[in-house]
Amino acid sequence: MTKEKELIQNQMLSGERALFGKHGLYVKNTIFHDGESPLKECSDIEIDGCMFKWKYPLWYCRGIDVKNSTWFDMARAGVWYTDRISVTDCAIEAPKNFRRCKDLTLKNVSFPNAAETLWHCSDTKLCNVTAKGDYFAMNCDNMEVNGLTLYGNYSFDGVKNATVRNSRLLSKDAFWNSDNVTVYDSFISGEYLGWNAKNLTFVNCTIESLQGMCYIDGLKMQNCTLLNTTLAFEYSKVEADINGKVESVINPTSGSITADEIGELILEKDRIDPSLTKITVRDKANA
Numbered sequence: 331m332t333k334e335k336e337l338i339q340n341q342m343l344s345g346e347r348a349l350f351g352k353h354g355l356y357v358k359n360t361i362f363h364d365g366e367s368p369l370k371e372c373s374d375i376e377i378d379g380c381m382f383k384w385k386y387p388l389w390y391c392r393g394i395d396v397k398n399s400t401w402f403d404m405a406r407a408g409v410w411y412t413d414r415i416s417v418t419d420c421a422i423e424a425p426k427n428f429r430r431c432k433d434l435t436l437k438n439v440s441f442p443n444a445a446e447t448l449w450h451c452s453d454t455k456l457c458n459v460t461a462k463g464d465y466f467a468m469n470c471d472n473m474e475v476n477g478l479t480l481y482g483n484y485s486f487d488g489v490k491n492a493t494v495r496n497s498r499l500l501s502k503d504a505f506w507n508s509d510n511v512t513v514y515d516s517f518i519s520g521e522y523l524g525w526n527a528k529n530l531t532f533v534n535c536t537i538e539s540l541q542g543m544c545y546i547d548g549l550k551m552q553n554c555t556l557l558n559t560t561l562a563f564e565y566s567k568v569e570a571d572i573n574g575k576v577e578s579v580i581n582p583t584s585g586s587i588t589a590d591e592i593g594e595l596i597l598e599k600d601r602i603d604p605s606l607t608k609i610t611v612r613d614k615a616n617a
Contacts, residue, residue: 335376343368362387362405382424388412396420401427403443422447425463444482466501483520486511505530524549543568549585556589563587565602582607 335356338349342361348368349355355372359379362368366385369375373392380396382405388394394415401408406424409415413432417439425445428434437457441447444463448454452471462481467473473492483502486492494513502520505511505527512531521540524530530543531550538557543549544564551570556562556577563570563582570587578594579587584606592611597604 335374382408386410388415391415444480561596568607579609586610588612 335354337356337358338360339358340360342363343349344363345365346367347370348362348365349372350367351371352375353372354374356376357380361381362383364384367389368387369391370386370389371391375391375394377394377396378398380399382399382401384404386407387405388409389411391412392414394412396417397419399420401422401424403423406426408422408424408427409431410429411431415431416435418437421440423442425443426447428448428451431451432453434451434454436455436459439459441459441461441463444461444466446465447461447463448467448470450469454470454473456475456478458477460479464482464484465487466480466482466485467489469488470492471490473489475492475494476496478494478497480499480501484506485499485501485504486508488507489505489511490509492508492511494511495515497516499516499518500520501518503522503525504518504520505524508527508530510529511527512533513535515534517536519538521542523537523539523542525545527546529548530546532554533552534554536555536557537559539559541561541564542559543562543566546566546568549566549568549570551572553571553573555573558577560577561580562576562578564580565583568582568585568587572589574589575591575593576589578596579592580596581598581602583602586608588610590612592609595609
């Protein structure tokens with residue numbers, strides 16, 4: 331605790347706006363029991379070992395450091411419109427958390443109900459986060475993600491300028507409408523991966539996706555493995571280097587695809603110009 335901070339410890343706080351507009355607090359082992367917006371409009375606050383049990387605890391705040399704390403189910407919509415916030419070693423049961431925040435860091439955080447969480451945030455870092463819920467991380471800008479385990483569909487829709495590393499995503503429709511995203515050393519399982527994206531790159535990834543990687547303007551795949559992936563690359567501009575077999579490829583728009591084996595290659599001349607895409611099966615004359 332910083333010396334000049336006022337200490338609030340071992341308290342049970344209730345009622346609306348319990349600590350509204352406070353600055354320079356160290357809040358320890360305290361329960362925010364009921365009453366909306368207990369820390370609204372606060373700044374320079376350290377929170378350690380606390381429990382949030384009601385709605386909207388941290389709105390319009392600045393300079394918040396939360397450790398070893400818990401958001402219970404009814405603490406939904408917990409952190410909105412807040413800048414410079416760090417959350418470490420926390421469990422967040424409440425949905426719809428973290429909206430329109432800037433300079434947000436989440437480390438060692440679990441979200442058992444992450445429905446509609448992390449929307450429209452910028453300058454965000456995630457490290458060792460586990461989340462379960464649909465529509466995770468929609469329309470965020472400038473993200474660094476490392477060690478994310480996600481169970482939920484429609485993730486990262488509309489995200490821009492993001493890097494994802496060492497992650498495991500069980501997610502249908504992931505990275506739709508995204509722009510300038512690179513995924514390293516990760517596993518992704520879910521149909522319709524990456525549709526309508528721009529500048530989407532996968533490096534050293536293992537992917538399973540029915541009709542994956544379609545309608546992408548600028549798809550790059552380096553040293554990737556595609557398991558049980560059918561009808562891939564439709565109407566995509568693609569540069570792909572695949573280890574092993576691709577079950578089927580359909581109507582890429584342009585670029586190059588290299589793989590050890592392609593189970594079925596569908597090039598419909600009335601829909602695309604096959605000459606604009608170079609197809610290479612290693613050790614076989616098929617171009």
